[in-house]
Amino acid sequence: MGQVIKLEVVGELEHRDIALRTVSAACRLAYARQAHIPEARETLAYVMSAVGEAFNNIAVHGYRGGPAGMVEICIAVGPSRLAVELRDYGLSFDPRSVPMPDELPESGMGVFIISSMMDEVEYRPGHPNVLRLVKRLGVAGGSSHLGSGLEAKGERTEGEGDDLRNDSSK
Amino acid sequence: MGQVIKLEVVGELEHRDIALRTVSAACRLAYARQAHIPEARETLAYVMSAVGEAFNNIAVHGYRGGPAGMVEICIAVGPSRLAVELRDYGLSFDPRSVPMPDELPESGMGVFIISSMMDEVEYRPGHPNVLRLVKRLGVAGGSSHLGSGLEAKGERTEGEGDDLRNDSSK
Amino acid sequence: MTYETTRANEGCVLQIRGELDAVSVPEIRGTLDRLAADGIKRVIVDLGDLRLIDSSGVGALVSLYKRVGALGGRVSVRGLRDQPLAIFRLLKLDRVLAPEDAVAAA
Amino acid sequence: MTYETTRANEGCVLQIRGELDAVSVPEIRGTLDRLAADGIKRVIVDLGDLRLIDSSGVGALVSLYKRVGALGGRVSVRGLRDQPLAIFRLLKLDRVLAPEDAVAAA
Ligand SMILES: Nc1ncnc2c1ncn2[C@@H]1O[C@H](COP(=O)(O)OP(=O)(O)O)[C@@H](O)[C@H]1O
Ligand SMILES: Nc1ncnc2c1ncn2[C@@H]1O[C@H](COP(=O)(O)OP(=O)(O)O)[C@@H](O)[C@H]1O
Numbered sequence: 001m002g003q004v005i006k007l008e009v010v011g012e013l014e015h016r017d018i019a020l021r022t023v024s025a026a027c028r029l030a031y032a033r034q035a036h037i038p039e040a041r042e043t044l045a046y047v048m049s050a051v052g053e054a055f056n057n058i059a060v061h062g063y064r065g066g067p068a069g070m071v072e073i074c075i076a077v078g079p080s081r082l083a084v085e086l087r088d089y090g091l092s093f094d095p096r097s098v099p100m101p102d103e104l105p106e107s108g109m110g111v112f113i114i115s116s117m118m119d120e121v122e123y124r125p126g127h128p129n130v131l132r133l134v135k136r137l138g139v140a141g142g143s144s145h146l147g148s149g150l151e152a153k154g155e156r157t158e159g160e161g162d163d164l165r166n167d168s169s170k
Numbered sequence: 171m172g173q174v175i176k177l178e179v180v181g182e183l184e185h186r187d188i189a190l191r192t193v194s195a196a197c198r199l200a201y202a203r204q205a206h207i208p209e210a211r212e213t214l215a216y217v218m219s220a221v222g223e224a225f226n227n228i229a230v231h232g233y234r235g236g237p238a239g240m241v242e243i244c245i246a247v248g249p250s251r252l253a254v255e256l257r258d259y260g261l262s263f264d265p266r267s268v269p270m271p272d273e274l275p276e277s278g279m280g281v282f283i284i285s286s287m288m289d290e291v292e293y294r295p296g297h298p299n300v301l302r303l304v305k306r307l308g309v310a311g312g313s314s315h316l317g318s319g320l321e322a323k324g325e326r327t328e329g330e331g332d333d334l335r336n337d338s339s340k
Numbered sequence: 341m342t343y344e345t346t347r348a349n350e351g352c353v354l355q356i357r358g359e360l361d362a363v364s365v366p367e368i369r370g371t372l373d374r375l376a377a378d379g380i381k382r383v384i385v386d387l388g389d390l391r392l393i394d395s396s397g398v399g400a401l402v403s404l405y406k407r408v409g410a411l412g413g414r415v416s417v418r419g420l421r422d423q424p425l426a427i428f429r430l431l432k433l434d435r436v437l438a439p440e441d442a443v444a445a446a
Numbered sequence: 447m448t449y450e451t452t453r454a455n456e457g458c459v460l461q462i463r464g465e466l467d468a469v470s471v472p473e474i475r476g477t478l479d480r481l482a483a484d485g486i487k488r489v490i491v492d493l494g495d496l497r498l499i500d501s502s503g504v505g506a507l508v509s510l511y512k513r514v515g516a517l518g519g520r521v522s523v524r525g526l527r528d529q530p531l532a533i534f535r536l537l538k539l540d541r542v543l544a545p546e547d548a549v550a551a552a
Contacts, residue, residue, distance in 0.1 A: 005188060008176040013363050014202070018175060018195040020392070025188040032184070045423035052394045056362045101431065106403050109395035109431060116430055183469050190498070215529035222500045226468045271537065276509050279501035279537060286536050 004076050011071040011088055013059045016052065019073055023051050023084060026075040030082050030137055039138065046117040047082060047135050053110035054086050054131055062090030062129065072128070081119075084133045092125030174246050181241040181258055183229045186222065189243055193221050193254060196245040200252050200307055209308065216287040217252060217305050223280035224256050224301055232260030232299065242298070251289075254303045262295030343368055345375070351382035357389040360397030372400055376407035383408055385437075388419025393427055405437055416440060449474055451481070457488035463495040466503030478506055482513035489514055491543075494525025499533055511543055522546060 007022045009015040027047050031040040051073075058071055069089040076083040098111040115121050120134035177192045179185040197217050201210040221243075228241055239259040246253040268281040285291050290304035341364035343356045352375060356368070375383055385401060387393075405415040417438040420428055428434040434441065447470035449462045458481060462474070481489055491507060493499075511521040523544040526534055534540040540547065 003180050003185075004178075005185070006176075006178040007192065008174075010173050014199060015173075015175070016361065016363055017359075018192060018199060021195040022177065022188060022192045025191040029184060029188060041422065042426070045426040048392060048423055049394070049427055052361065052392070056394060056396070060362070104402050104406065104433075104436070105395075105431065106399040106406075107395065109398060113395060113427065113430065117426075186467065186469055187465075211528065212532070215532040218498060218529055219500070219533055222467065222498070226500060226502070230468070274508050274512060274539075274542070275501075275537065276505040276512075277501065279504060283501060283533065283536065287532075 004074055007073045007075075008070055009073075011055075011058045011063045011068040011090065013056070015071075016055050016059070019055050019071065020048055020052055023073065023075060024048060026077055027082060030077045043082070043135055043137060047084065047133075050114045050117040050121075050133055051084055051086070053113045054133070057110050058086065058088040058090060061093065062088045064091065066090075078137075080137055082135045082137060084135075086131045086133075087128035089128050092129050094125075095123050174244055177243045177245075178240055179243075181225075181228045181233045181238040181260065183226070185241075186225050186229070189225050189241065190218055190222055193243065193245060194218060196247055197252060200247045213252070213305055213307060217254065217303075220284045220287040220291075220303055221254055221256070223283045224303070227280050228256065228258040228260060231263065232258045234261065236260075248307075250307055252305045252307060254305075256301045256303075257298035259298050262299050264295075265293050341367060343371065345371065350380065351384065352380055353384045353386055355386040355389070357391075359392040360390060360400070361392060361394040362396040365396045365400050369400065372404050376404055376411075379411045379413065380408065381413045383413065383415040385415065385417045386419050387417055387424055388421070390419075390424050391422070393424040395427075398427060398431065398433065401437065402433070447473060449477065451477065456486065457490065458486055459490045459492055461492040461495070463497075465498040466496060466506070467498060467500040468502040471502045471506050475506065478510050482510055482517075485517045485519065486514065487519045489519065489521040491521060491523045492525050493523055493530055494527070496525075496530050497528070499530040501533075504533060504537065504539065507543065508539070 005022070005026050007019065009018055024044065024047075027044050028040075031043070055071065059068065063069060072085075072087040074083075074085040074087075076085075095111055095115075099108065101109045101112050114131075114133070118133045119136045120132070122130075122132040124130040124132075175192070175196050177189060179188055194214060194217075197214050198210075201213070225241065229238065233239060242255075242257040244253075244255040244257075246255075265281055265285075269278065271279045271282050284301075284303070288303045289306045290302070292300075292302040294300045294302075341356065341358040341360055343354060346353045346355075354371070354375065358364070360368070383404070385404075401415075401417065408415045415437065417428070418441055420434060420438055420441055425434070428438065447462065447464040447466055449460060452459045452461075460477070460481065464470070466474070489510070491510075507521075507523065514521045521543065523534070524547055526540060526544055526547055531540070534544065
């Protein structure tokens, strides 16, 4: 899977920017190795969107009602995929129970954005909770939603919420 | 000392950008807490310069002649100081033996830049080698070289190379 | 995040730059509340220099859209690109909040 | 890092943007070598959009300065600011490589 980058920050919103900038630099590194791929900007947009929502949720929901614990972020940059794993020691939740967003949503979009923007999403509740996000890079490997401008894979009517498999086996 | 941010990357030049962007975001976080301080830009310039040279040296010298190991970077953001510690598992060196740069230098500037740009520099050879860099934030605390534009503390004639104390006690 | 409002006649242009996210939404909330309460007829939100938005930012803009609409006004977003465009498209909000841009792109 | 050279009469402007560091110096080395070998009379290096430089970048520019000088030409740097300015000042290279800027700032 190539090289791994690890970041540890406190799970508070003020650390969101550090987390995103690190992931963004790692994402650019992935594409520096295959600079001919035109989807770099789109992939970066998707990964930033998903990781940003995941970080927000840990800070706002996972560590609600207590002092924030750490968030560990592992980024694995491979030739054909970027995997980002977020671990937290806060409250767990059941992603399958999260409803789809409204038509004009003011909240409740985070889990939907995460599921729709990534190619693989897996959540394992526990201590730590582990959220694993995978984005395929480039055109090969079935990322057919890439390469057609900025259209995301998800359509609200398709229920990608199910991508977030609640797999409690560790 | 406030909150600690930890980053682990492989000690290769291609990871330099990730390391610097993480440190830069952490540095901006330090100043977001005291946004009235006008020295934020200068401090950022100094810290980026020093950490960049330190990372280069680990990649180029520390891990020369072998596969690169990891670089662990710990950033501690306090109300009045920013401390960055770099740990590597490569070759050690004696900073006191590094001569001052030439007048028109093409190399040999790194250690001088590190010593001059930071307020405290400490190197402990070992496994890992630990390089500890401290920058005081803001005007208080004797950082009299801040606040007067972009003049760095170091003057080539003053021999700040000595700031890099080679303290082998662990 | 930085922002700027320019008023002209019965309308207002709100330009938001940088990042509109869970960290910065609280900083702009007062301004959004004032715009929403004003009974203003036309609000254009210019996101041409917005680098990043998250669901909190989207929520704040949707809320503005609803509240201005409830008082008979209209909010539209222009200049969407990159990551903010991706989010608006995913949520199908580009058609509602940025109909002019959506038509132009079609 | 991106760069661009513009030739006019006996001189050349080399604009370098972004980051000139241990990673990017190898990408510009061929261009610097060609400028140095050309016997060109006047090289202006515009660093107004340079965000970051490290000792490798400084070394490459000093080497250019020496080699062009050895063939009777002159290199000067303009537009230094922020981190690159801090490094040039520390090494007292602003006075040598950017004398016009240094005088203007005095
Ligand atoms: N990391 C998490 N830890 C605990 N609960 C979470 C987490 N992420 C999401 N949730 C739960 O799932 C719900 C839906 O999340 P989301 O779709 O991001 O919308 P919102 O955060 O606006 O409620 C949250 O309200 C929360 O109850
Ligand atoms: N992290 C390190 N590990 C091993 N040796 C180092 C390290 N940093 C510096 N050195 C030694 O110190 C010398 C001076 O370093 P520096 O001032 O950065 O200039 P340069 O890297 O251009 O030689 C290097 O040539 C190297 O021998």
